[in-house]
Amino acid sequence: MSNTAQTPWQDIEPLLSVQQLSKFYAPGKGCGDVSFDLYPGEVLGIVGESGSGKSTLLNSLSARLAPDAGKVIYRSEQFGELDLYAGEESLRRQLMRSEWGIVHQHAADGLRMNVSAGANIGERLMAIGERHYGDIRARAEQWLQAVEIDSNRIDDKPAQFSGGMQQRLQIARNLVTHPRLIFMDEPTGGLDVSVQARLLDLLRTLVAQLGLSVIIVTHDLAVARLLAHRLMVMRRGEVVESGLTDQVLDDPQHPYTQLLVSSILQN
Amino acid sequence: MTIMIDVRGVEKSFTLHNQGGASFSVLEGVQLQVVAGECVVLHGQSGAGKSTLLKALYANYAVSSGSIVLRDGNQVVDITTALPRRILALRERTVGYVSQFLRVIPRIPTLQVVMQPLLDLGEDEAVCEAKARDLLSRLNVPERLWSLSPSTFSGGEQQRVNIARGFIVDYPILLLDEPTASLDAANRQVVVQLINEAKVRGAAVVGIFHDEDVREAVADRLVDIRAL
Amino acid sequence: MSQADGYNFAYLDEQTKRMIRRAILKAVAIPGYQVPFGGREMPLPHGWGTGGMQVTASVIGTDDRLKVIDQGADDTTNAISIRRFFARTAGVETTEKTADATLIQTRHRIPERPLKNGQILIYQVPVPEPLRFIEPRDSETRKMHALREYGAMQVKLYEDVARFGHIATSYDYPVMVNGRYMMCPSPIPKFDNPKMDRMPALQLFGAGFEKRIYAVPPYTEVKSLDFDDHPFEVQQWEGSCEICGSDHSFLDEVITDDAGSKMFVCSDTDYCRERLAEQSAATTEEVAL
Numbered sequence: 001m002s003n004t005a006q007t008p009w010q011d012i013e014p015l016l017s018v019q020q021l022s023k024f025y026a027p028g029k030g031c032g033d034v035s036f037d038l039y040p041g042e043v044l045g046i047v048g049e050s051g052s053g054k055s056t057l058l059n060s061l062s063a064r065l066a067p068d069a070g071k072v073i074y075r076s077e078q079f080g081e082l083d084l085y086a087g088e089e090s091l092r093r094q095l096m097r098s099e100w101g102i103v104h105q106h107a108a109d110g111l112r113m114n115v116s117a118g119a120n121i122g123e124r125l126m127a128i129g130e131r132h133y134g135d136i137r138a139r140a141e142q143w144l145q146a147v148e149i150d151s152n153r154i155d156d157k158p159a160q161f162s163g164g165m166q167q168r169l170q171i172a173r174n175l176v177t178h179p180r181l182i183f184m185d186e187p188t189g190g191l192d193v194s195v196q197a198r199l200l201d202l203l204r205t206l207v208a209q210l211g212l213s214v215i216i217v218t219h220d221l222a223v224a225r226l227l228a229h230r231l232m233v234m235r236r237g238e239v240v241e242s243g244l245t246d247q248v249l250d251d252p253q254h255p256y257t258q259l260l261v262s263s264i265l266q267n
Numbered sequence: 268m269t270i271m272i273d274v275r276g277v278e279k280s281f282t283l284h285n286q287g288g289a290s291f292s293v294l295e296g297v298q299l300q301v302v303a304g305e306c307v308v309l310h311g312q313s314g315a316g317k318s319t320l321l322k323a324l325y326a327n328y329a330v331s332s333g334s335i336v337l338r339d340g341n342q343v344v345d346i347t348t349a350l351p352r353r354i355l356a357l358r359e360r361t362v363g364y365v366s367q368f369l370r371v372i373p374r375i376p377t378l379q380v381v382m383q384p385l386l387d388l389g390e391d392e393a394v395c396e397a398k399a400r401d402l403l404s405r406l407n408v409p410e411r412l413w414s415l416s417p418s419t420f421s422g423g424e425q426q427r428v429n430i431a432r433g434f435i436v437d438y439p440i441l442l443l444d445e446p447t448a449s450l451d452a453a454n455r456q457v458v459v460q461l462i463n464e465a466k467v468r469g470a471a472v473v474g475i476f477h478d479e480d481v482r483e484a485v486a487d488r489l490v491d492i493r494a495l
Numbered sequence: 496m497s498q499a500d501g502y503n504f505a506y507l508d509e510q511t512k513r514m515i516r517r518a519i520l521k522a523v524a525i526p527g528y529q530v531p532f533g534g535r536e537m538p539l540p541h542g543w544g545t546g547g548m549q550v551t552a553s554v555i556g557t558d559d560r561l562k563v564i565d566q567g568a569d570d571t572t573n574a575i576s577i578r579r580f581f582a583r584t585a586g587v588e589t590t591e592k593t594a595d596a597t598l599i600q601t602r603h604r605i606p607e608r609p610l611k612n613g614q615i616l617i618y619q620v621p622v623p624e625p626l627r628f629i630e631p632r633d634s635e636t637r638k639m640h641a642l643r644e645y646g647a648m649q650v651k652l653y654e655d656v657a658r659f660g661h662i663a664t665s666y667d668y669p670v671m672v673n674g675r676y677m678m679c680p681s682p683i684p685k686f687d688n689p690k691m692d693r694m695p696a697l698q699l700f701g702a703g704f705e706k707r708i709y710a711v712p713p714y715t716e717v718k719s720l721d722f723d724d725h726p727f728e729v730q731q732w733e734g735s736c737e738i739c740g741s742d743h744s745f746l747d748e749v750i751t752d753d754a755g756s757k758m759f760v761c762s763d764t765d766y767c768r769e770r771l772a773e774q775s776a777a778t779t780e781e782v783a784l
Contacts, residue, residue, distance in 0.1 A: 039352055090642045097646070112629065112650070118657055119650045126653070127646025133656050133722040155657050197373040208387065230351040244326060244351040251328040255284030262285065 013075060015040050015181060015213050016061070021070035023060050024237065031057040031237045034070070040180070043207060043214040045228030045245060047221060047260070053237035054217040055185060061215060062102055062183040063092035077180065097127045101174030105186040107166035110173070111158045117144065117169055118154040124177045143172040147202060164195035168202065175206065182207075184216040188223055200226050221261065225249055233257045269338060271440050271471035272324065274299040277333035279319055293319045297333070299473075299490060303439070306462060306472040306485045311492035317475045320492060321444050324473060325364045326354045337362060337440060360388060365433030366444045369417060369425040377403070377420075378413045381431045388436065395435070402431035405457050423449055434461050441465055443474035447481050459484045498586030505552040505585040511535055515553040515708070519699060522710035527672025528640070529623050534706035544577055546703030547600050547619035554615060554699070555581065555598060560588045562596035567604040567745065567762035574602075591765050603666070605687040607744045607766040610696035612713055618681040620702040623709065625669045625679045645677050648720060656725055665730065671718045672711055680717075686729045686745045691717040736761045739770035 014037035024030035031053035038044055046054045059065035061072060063084050072084040077099055084092060096102065104110035111120050121140040122130075130136050141151040147168040149161075158166050167187060174182060187203065188196040204227055207214055218224055224231055225245055232242040233254065241254040252258045279294040293316040301307050309317040322328040324335060326346045336345050339361045346354055358364075363384075375383075381399040386392065403413060406427040412420065417428045430446050443462070447455045455478060462472060462485045476482045482489075498504065505512070511533070518532035537545040555561065561581050565574040569591040577600060578589045590596050593606040600617045610616060626636040629647040639647070648669055655663045668685035672678045680691060681700060691698065691711060698711040711717060721727040735742035737758045744766060746759040761767035 042352055089638075093638075093642055093644065097644075112647075115629070115650055115654055116657055119653045122653055123646055123650050125646075126649035127644065129646075131649070131721075131723045133653065134724050136653065137657070201374055229355055243329070244354055246327050247329055250322070253282075253329065258283065259285050 012039060014038055015042075015075055016215075017071075017073040018061065019071045019073070021057070021060055021067050021072060023056055023065060023067040025056075028236050029053075031060070031234065034232075034239055036232065036239075036242070038181075038213055038215065040213055041211045043212075043216065043227055043229045045224035045231045046215065046217045046234060047219065047224050047231055048234035049219060049260070052234040054219075054234050056237075057234070058183055058185055058215065058217045062100065063096065074181075097124055098177055099180050101177075101179040101182040103167070103170050103174060103182060103184040103187050105189045107158060107163070107170055110170040111166065113158050116155045116157055117149070117161070120158065120169060120173050121176050124173065128177060139176060140172075143176050144169075146175075146206070147172040148198075162195070163191050164199055167191065167199055171203070171206070175210070178210070180213060182212055182214045184214060184218075186218055186220075187216065188218070188220065196223075203227060221249060233260065268302040268304075270300050271303050271338045272299065272301040272473065273334075273336040273343075274320075274324070275334050275336075277320070277323065277335060278331045279316070279323060279328065280331050294323070294330070294492075297492075301440075301471040301473055303469045303471050304466050305487045306466055306474065308482050308486040308489050309473065309475050309492050310489040312494055315492045315494040317492045318444060321364075321442050321473060321475060325358070325362060325442055327364075359384075360436070361438060362440045362442065363433050363436060363438035364442045364444070365430055365446045367426055367429075367446065367448050369429040369432075373418050374416055376414045377408070377417050377428055380417060380428060381435055384432060385435045398435055399431065402434060403428070405461075406431055407454060407457070423451075423454075426450060427454060430458060430461070434465070437465070437468060437470070439470055441470050441472045441474075443472065443476075445475050445477060447476060447478055452480075455481055499583045502584045504557075505555050505581065506537070507535060507549065507552045511549075512553040515549055518708045519550065519553065519710065522699070522708050523697070523712050525676070526711055526715050527676030527678040527709060529702075529707040529709045532706055532708050534703055537703070538580075539576070541704045542621065543573060544600070544602055544619035544703070546701030546706075546708075547602070547617050548577060548580070548701070549703065550617050550699050550701035550708060551577075551581065551598060551600050552585075554617075555585055555587060557585070557587065559597045560590050560595055562590050562593065562599045562765075563601075564599065564604060564606070564763075564765075565602045566747070567606070568764045570764060592769075593763075593765050601683075603682050603684075604745070604762060605683055605690045607741075607761070607763045608769070609690075610694060612695035614696040616694075616696050616698045618683075618698065618700045620679065620681040620700045620707070621704065622667075623679055623700065623702040623705055623707040625677050640676060643675070645671075648677055649722075652720055652722065652725075656722065662721065662725055662727070668727075669720050671720065673715050674718075677720075678709060678711075678717075684730065684745055685719065685727075688717070688719045688727070689729065693717075732759060734759055736767060739767045739774070741767070741770060 016038040018034055018036050021034045022032045034057055048054050060067045066085050074082050074084055076082050118137060118140040121143050122136040125136050125139060141154060144151045144154060149165055149168055158169055188199055216227055228245045230243060231245050231248045232239050235256045241248060241257045249261055252261050274297055277294055277297040280290055280292040282290040311317050319328060323330050330347050334345050335347050336343050339357055344353060344357060378399055382395040385395040408424060408427050417425050447458050459481055465472060515532055518530045522530045537548055563574040563578040565571040581587055582589050593608045598615050602619045624636055625648060626639055628651055630636050652662050666684045667679055667682040668688055670678050670680055680688060693714050695713050697713055700709045719727040732746050736746060738760050741761055744761045744763060747762040748757055749760055750757050
């Protein structure tokens, strides 16, 4: 047993390569020198307490906040290898409505609250040029069912939905164009525990079924354990520990991770 | 004989940074080779580090030094240095781990919980279901429970669901962390049969068993883990 | 009529007119694109056509003949006031005849008689931003125009079909200009939308409150949004105009007494009058024969 696998396993290229990414609003406020690769089908959890720079990092990764330094390389289906912030904004926005999805913590940030559920789902289809009402509506119905919302609610506005349903609608709205990469910012934040469980289960199933790559920011370690393949632990803008999810949570090495795990996790 | 598990010079210590930085060593200089078709039972007092070693074999714990090389088909992988996604791929097809505790996701029916690992490998749903049904029957989980989520089951029932889930895939490497604790004699016997069947098909098994009868029935050799 | 003393020609000072003309030139160069301009106060409130008036004041010359309509009619308060305003401040000729006018300022209609090359149609616009319905932020709508992100606009039509079974938007119906910019045609009925397409006359749009000018040059493609399975359609009436008998013009419903009696008549008063005149001329001819 000599040829220990040191060479990278299989010849798959990462979907997203992050190189020394930094974005600071003020000293200690933001995120610094973050590097990692995300491979197709991988779910990466970013955990840490409020103010640790998780959301700043997520915004920079998802092309919504230009970093001070560093690069984000994305391998696009349509455009090939892209240096996100070197290119045109139009390209980034095009990615955002086709190959990417963003699930916000607050449904109001991710949904159009004054138009129906069907239109919320259909919008991304119309944005990429679909012009057949019947088809758009049929796809919207399918996706409502996929996220366990009764399809007879298709003409209701999101404001008439519960918090959990709004989050599920947000997910349907994102998935309708078959994105490859989803960014999630505290998707279960502010939901009841029972509602959370249902959403998590749904997310897990969809991620596995569709082979999605996901970067999920959460302060809830139970959520991270259930969804993420691997974790990055952030503190004061820096990544202090990263690795396989269960290894980081069950055998934390860094003092901060140990504190986090011992303060929150009960099982 | 194919070496499936090759542990060399493994050390593991824990440092509790938030409790005054207390540091203690659990494993030191562990050497262990397990070949295909063999069942090794880890032996030693409570707290000696049996479970720690088993978790290290699953990459659930990170070792302080040494190497743990697992065979994956015609490749070998040192899990102490491998990328997370490489380890996840190993866990999908190659290494199975059965603990006493079932981590259940609420709402998912028992049959689905058991089938899932095999389904994830792309196996036909009918095949998965047939195998899950067979395992649940053998482990005496009443059929009326199969459509329910195991989250409300008794400890023993949950444990048997967990065992069924652990044996649904024919893993070449099986790690068993007291899977028979708190099972009655009849069910312990079923687990013994399952382990022996796995050995026959060539699986390398490493386990921790408290019941002497189970140990006797499955172990090819005992490995002593001494407390440091 | 001669020009009133004490005012510059057409009320606005020359520098303002030059500034507005520059905005108009830019608007003509980029069909459908909203050009911001430094809107001035006019001696009447916003909502009464101050945007259209500033455009008119900037393009009008001494030899122009001005027609002003409101909902198709030349004889409503708003139309009369604006016509008289320019007659007094610019001393230009005015007319109610579409064919005779060189400039037509309009609120909510396009005349029925096809316009000719050389004429200018000036629309009064209350809300120039077609994307406002879906996106309240101006910074964002501008970006959406720049990047041609118009999927959201289709959402409005989707909502119509979902709620009413057909595209129920009946006025200010969004259009694509020259295949590039999404544009509000101002609150004209969608009946008038097809007239905008490849119109020989120059079309200028002035929004006084939001201080935007945009334009459709002559012979430019103007396409109304729709779905493949719900194509764009204009309104149709069962009857015809009860005055002139027209079966192809936009009809207004007019209540005629307190008992709720009503009639349908052409909204374009000049067109209706012209048809009546033609008919009576024909009758006279017959009699003469």
